[in-house]
Amino acid sequence: MKQGLSLRISQHLALTPQLQQSIRLLQLSTLELSQEVEQMLDDNPFLEVAELEAPREEFGLAQSDTRVREDDRDTDFATNSVAGSQDDMRATAQNDAEFPLSGRDEEQSWDGDGTSEVRPDDSEWGGDAPARSNNLGDADAMDATELAGSQESLQSHLHRQALSLRLSQEDRAALHFLIESLNDDGYLEDTLQSLAEGLAGTDEAQVEELVQCFTVALSLLQHLEPTGVGARHLGECLALQLRALQDFDHGDPARQEVVEVALRMCAQPMDLLARRDVRRLVQLCGATEAQVKAAMALIGRLEPKPGRRFVQVERNIVVPDVIVTNVGRGGQPKFRVQLNPDVMPRLRVHDIYANALKQHKSGGRDASNHAALQQRLQEARWFIKNIQQRFDTILRVANAIVERQKSFFVHGELAMRPLVLREIADELGLHESTISRVTTAKYMATPYGTFELKYFFGSGLGTETGGNASSTAVRALIKQFVAAEDPCKPLSDNQIADMLKEQGIECARRTVAKYREALRIAPTNLRKTL
Incomplete structure (x- = not known):
C-alpha cells in the first residue's frame, strides 16, 4: 500500500457551549429551569439573585443630618414603637425568591473576549419579576405541603378504630399486621397463607396457627370503616x-x-x-x-x-409561562401577551467579585487561577443572556399563536383554526424544531383556562366548502354532541360522523372513534342508561 498526503475540504456544524446551553434551556419546563438556576447559583460565584430594593425617599439623604426638634422626637418615638413591631412581623412573613438549574460541563470553554470588567449587560435581568412570598396571613397558617401532610392515612384511620376493640394481644398484633399489609386502595393483595408463610417460614404448625389468627383478624378488619376495606378482590x-x-x-x-x-x-x-x-x-x-x-x-x-x-394525591399546579389578557374595549377584541413575572429568574453578575477580578493582576502561579475565574465570569454572562433569549423566544412564539388563533380567544375551542409548527417557524424565521422545543411543557393562561402551547396546534379536516377545520374544534364538537345525547339512546360513532357531515366536516367513523377515545368518552354500550 502506497502512503501519501492529500487535502480535503468539508463543511460540518459545530455546536459551541453557548449554543448547546441555549438549546437545553429552551426545552426545559418552568420547574426544570428553576432547578437549573438554583444549581448555577450554587456553582458559579459570579452569579447572584438581584434583590428588590425599597424606593428611596427623595428627602432622605438631604435631611439625614438635620437635627430633630424635641417635639418631633417624642412623637416619632411613640409612632415608631407601634409601627416598628408591625414592620418586624411583616418582614418575618416575607421570603426571598429562590430560583433553581441542572448541571453543566465545567470542562467546556466559554468563548469570549476574556475580559473581567463589568459589562452593561451584567446588570439585573428579569427585574420586573416581584419577589415571591409565602402568602401567609398569619404565623399559624400552614403551606400546601404541611396541609397535605396533615391528611390522615388509611392505616392511621384503621389503627385508631382498632384501639376501641377489646382484643387479646395476639389478635391485636394480627389485626395490626393486616392493616399494614393493605394497599392504597384498601385491598389485601396477599393471601393469608402467603402472609403466614412469610412470618413462620417452613414451620407448618405455626403457619396453620397464623392462618387461623389472620382469619379472625380479617373478619374484624372487614367490619371497620370505610366499608369494603380488607377485601381480596x-x-x-x-x-x-x-x-x-x-x-x-x-x-x-x-x-x-x-x-x-x-x-x-x-x-x-x-x-x-x-x-x-x-x-x-x-x-x-x-x-x-x-x-x-x-x-x-x-x-x-x-x-x-x-x-x-x-390517598394523598400529589397535585401538580401548572404555572403559566405566558399570560394572555383581553385589553380591548367595546366590541373590538384586543389581546395582550406578556411573560409571567413569577417564572422569570432575576439574575445578575456579582459586581464586587467582577471588579475584584478586574483589578487583580495575574502573573506567575496565579495565571491559571485567573484564567479559570475569567471563564466562570464569562459563563455567568452567557447564562444570563441565554435565559433572556429563552423568554424572548417564548414570547415571540406566543404572540404568533395568539395572532393566528384569535378566534379561539374570542369564541372558544369551537373556533380553533388548523395550525402546524411550520407556519409559526416560517413566520418567525426559526427552525421547526425550535418551535417544537418552545411549545413543549410551556403553558399559556387564557380567558378560557391554562393550556399547553402545543394545544393550539392541530391538523385540519376537509370541509364541504373546500376549507379546513381544526381537529381540536372537531373534538369539541364531539364532546358537545355526547353531552347533549339521550342517555337511553346514546350516539354511535357512525351517528356522530353523520352529524359532523351535516356541519360540513368530512370525518370518518374511525377518526371519530379515535377522537372519542382521546377525550376518554366511553363507547355507546357503556354510556347507555339501563
Whole structure:
C-alpha cells in the first residue's frame, strides 16, 4: 500500500457551549429551569439573585443630618414603637425568591473576549419579576405541603378504630399486621397463607396457627370503616358494602330483593358486569331483567376503592409561562401577551467579585487561577443572556399563536383554526424544531383556562366548502354532541360522523372513534342508561 498526503475540504456544524446551553434551556419546563438556576447559583460565584430594593425617599439623604426638634422626637418615638413591631412581623412573613438549574460541563470553554470588567449587560435581568412570598396571613397558617401532610392515612384511620376493640394481644398484633399489609386502595393483595408463610417460614404448625389468627383478624378488619376495606378482590369489596346496606335497611322488601340479586351478581365474573351483559346475568342469577338492571344501578353507586379518599394525591399546579389578557374595549377584541413575572429568574453578575477580578493582576502561579475565574465570569454572562433569549423566544412564539388563533380567544375551542409548527417557524424565521422545543411543557393562561402551547396546534379536516377545520374544534364538537345525547339512546360513532357531515366536516367513523377515545368518552354500550 502506497502512503501519501492529500487535502480535503468539508463543511460540518459545530455546536459551541453557548449554543448547546441555549438549546437545553429552551426545552426545559418552568420547574426544570428553576432547578437549573438554583444549581448555577450554587456553582458559579459570579452569579447572584438581584434583590428588590425599597424606593428611596427623595428627602432622605438631604435631611439625614438635620437635627430633630424635641417635639418631633417624642412623637416619632411613640409612632415608631407601634409601627416598628408591625414592620418586624411583616418582614418575618416575607421570603426571598429562590430560583433553581441542572448541571453543566465545567470542562467546556466559554468563548469570549476574556475580559473581567463589568459589562452593561451584567446588570439585573428579569427585574420586573416581584419577589415571591409565602402568602401567609398569619404565623399559624400552614403551606400546601404541611396541609397535605396533615391528611390522615388509611392505616392511621384503621389503627385508631382498632384501639376501641377489646382484643387479646395476639389478635391485636394480627389485626395490626393486616392493616399494614393493605394497599392504597384498601385491598389485601396477599393471601393469608402467603402472609403466614412469610412470618413462620417452613414451620407448618405455626403457619396453620397464623392462618387461623389472620382469619379472625380479617373478619374484624372487614367490619371497620370505610366499608369494603380488607377485601381480596373487587367482588368481595362490593359484597361487603352490599351486606352493610342489607343490615342497615330492613323495612323495604323490594330493596332487600335487589340487594340479594346484586350479591349474586358480585359472585359472578366481573367482566360480565363491566360489559353490562344483562342477558347473561339474568341466566346466572335467576332474576328478572328489571331486577338485574336495578342491581346494576345499585352496584354503580358503590365505592370500588375504599381507600381512595385517604390517598394523598400529589397535585401538580401548572404555572403559566405566558399570560394572555383581553385589553380591548367595546366590541373590538384586543389581546395582550406578556411573560409571567413569577417564572422569570432575576439574575445578575456579582459586581464586587467582577471588579475584584478586574483589578487583580495575574502573573506567575496565579495565571491559571485567573484564567479559570475569567471563564466562570464569562459563563455567568452567557447564562444570563441565554435565559433572556429563552423568554424572548417564548414570547415571540406566543404572540404568533395568539395572532393566528384569535378566534379561539374570542369564541372558544369551537373556533380553533388548523395550525402546524411550520407556519409559526416560517413566520418567525426559526427552525421547526425550535418551535417544537418552545411549545413543549410551556403553558399559556387564557380567558378560557391554562393550556399547553402545543394545544393550539392541530391538523385540519376537509370541509364541504373546500376549507379546513381544526381537529381540536372537531373534538369539541364531539364532546358537545355526547353531552347533549339521550342517555337511553346514546350516539354511535357512525351517528356522530353523520352529524359532523351535516356541519360540513368530512370525518370518518374511525377518526371519530379515535377522537372519542382521546377525550376518554366511553363507547355507546357503556354510556347507555339501563
